[in-house]
Amino acid sequence: KDLADRAVSYANKKMMFFRENNLTIGGVQIPGHFTVKINDPLNYSEVLVPRGWPTAYTKKAFGDEYKNIGNQETDGHGLMMIGNYRVWKSMGKPKDWVEKNWVYINEACEWILWCFEHPKLSFATKGLLYAESEGGMQEYTLYCNAPCYLGLLCYAEMAEAIGKHDEAKAWKETADFMKKGIEGYMLKNNKWSFSIGFLHDPVISMLTDLYGFDRDDIPQQDW
Numbered sequence: 001k002d003l004a005d006r007a008v009s010y011a012n013k014k015m016m017f018f019r020e021n022n023l024t025i026g027g028v029q030i031p032g033h034f035t036v037k038i039n040d041p042l043n044y045s046e047v048l049v050p051r052g053w054p055t056a057y058t059k060k061a062f063g064d065e066y067k068n069i070g071n072q073e074t075d076g077h078g079l080m081m082i083g084n085y086r087v088w089k090s091m092g093k094p095k096d097w098v099e100k101n102w103v104y105i106n107e108a109c110e111w112i113l114w115c116f117e118h119p120k121l122s123f124a125t126k127g128l129l130y131a132e133s134e135g136g137m138q139e140y141t142l143y144c145n146a147p148c149y150l151g152l153l154c155y156a157e158m159a160e161a162i163g164k165h166d167e168a169k170a171w172k173e174t175a176d177f178m179k180k181g182i183e184g185y186m187l188k189n190n191k192w193s194f195s196i197g198f199l200h201d202p203v204i205s206m207l208t209d210l211y212g213f214d215r216d217d218i219p220q221q222d223w
Helices: 002-015 043-051 059-065 074-090 095-100 102-117 142-161 165-186 203-211
Strands: none
Touching: 002 074, 002 102, 074 095, 074 102, 074 142, 074 203, 095 102, 095 142, 102 142, 102 165, 142 165, 142 203
16 A cells, blocks of 8 residues: 555656646646656657657647647546545545645646646547547547546545535536546447547446446446
């Protein structure tokens, strides 16, 4: 548990790179977010893109700020949120852990809300988050959106634990918005469409991270 706590603590600190360095895109402050390489946040835009990795963040589109967002590692962002939640849960859900880590918990959610508030900068649309690197490849995939949806639910529970009810409400509402977006785009005639993006289906394992292995304990019964 101590090692896991140290791991997420390290990652959370690296997440704040964008906020701490006042990086902007379109003249707007970029919130902290997890990237393809956690301890080298600009690796994607500065190293991988020149080698041919795809991106919508070009100099033509965004001027001198085009490298600033690093990349949208949307799957990794949500999975790190679930990772933080699992550490907290394994410790017995202590309030002081949430209070100590609140700046990081809030920042991770702010990034998701920011994406929906600034669609021209984030390419988010209709309850779906855009993604670059291999989990999304400039698409709106289940693999990238499901963990952020679940991550918001995780962090809303943390917020409730310390009386941050307004934040919890906003994060739950955004999660519901994402759930509707995911279903509207990827669920056709009660069947999941995996023709979109990479053919990953990790959702069952993500749900067990939150709720355990008894299907009756999982609220997303319609999934």
